Amino acid sequence: FDIKDPNNLVWEERYTMIVNAYIKYLEDGNTTGTFKILQAYTANSINDIDKYHDQFVSEGYEGIMIRRYGSVEEKLSRYRPNRNNSLVVHKLFQDEKVVIIGYDSDTDGGIKFMVRDTRNNEFHVKHRESVKTRQEWYKNGDKFINKNLTIRYQKLSDKGIPIIPIGINVC
Structure with a gap:
C-alpha cells in the first residue's frame, strides 16, 4: 500500500500518515475485515530478510515486501504508482x-x-x-x-x- 502525496514525502512520513488515519478511522467506531496495516520492520542484512520472511509465512502471509527507506535523493524517495526499484516482493517458490x-x-x-x-x-x-x-x-x-x-x-x-x-x- 501507499498513498500519492503531492508534497513528495518520504516513505516513513507517508506510512505514519496512513497509520494515524487508520487509528482515527477505528477510533470513530469503524471496523474493517478487508485490510489491516502491519508493523514495518527494518532489515539490516539478508539474514534479517530471511528471518522476517520465514516468520510471516509461518503466520499465514505469502511473503514479504521489501521497501527502500526514504532517500535524500528526490527520485529515490518520491512515490511512484508504477513498478520501481524502491519496492520488491519476496516469496519463495x-x-x-x-x-x-x-x-x-x-x-x-x-x-x-x-x-x-x-x-x-x-x-x-x-x-x-x-x-x-x-x-x-x-x-x-x-x-x-x-x-x-x-x-x-x-x-x-x-x-x-x-x-x-x-x-x-x-x-
Whole structure:
C-alpha cells in the first residue's frame, strides 16, 4: 500500500500518515475485515530478510515486501504508482516434477496440461511459454502425454494441490 502525496514525502512520513488515519478511522467506531496495516520492520542484512520472511509465512502471509527507506535523493524517495526499484516482493517458490496425463485448450486457445503429481492429485497447469507457442503445442498436444513437466508454485492447498502452479519445463 501507499498513498500519492503531492508534497513528495518520504516513505516513513507517508506510512505514519496512513497509520494515524487508520487509528482515527477505528477510533470513530469503524471496523474493517478487508485490510489491516502491519508493523514495518527494518532489515539490516539478508539474514534479517530471511528471518522476517520465514516468520510471516509461518503466520499465514505469502511473503514479504521489501521497501527502500526514504532517500535524500528526490527520485529515490518520491512515490511512484508504477513498478520501481524502491519496492520488491519476496516469496519463495517450490519446484516439482509432475506427469502430463492430458490437455485442454485455455482461454487463449493455447495448451493447458492436465497433470498428476506424486501425491496422486490431478490438476491443470498452464505453461509460462508465450500464447503463440502454447497454441502451437495445442495442435500437437498428444505428443506431451506421459512426459514430465516441472511446475513451480508457492504452496500447497489443504488438499495437497499446488496453488497457482505454472509450467516451467517439459522433459
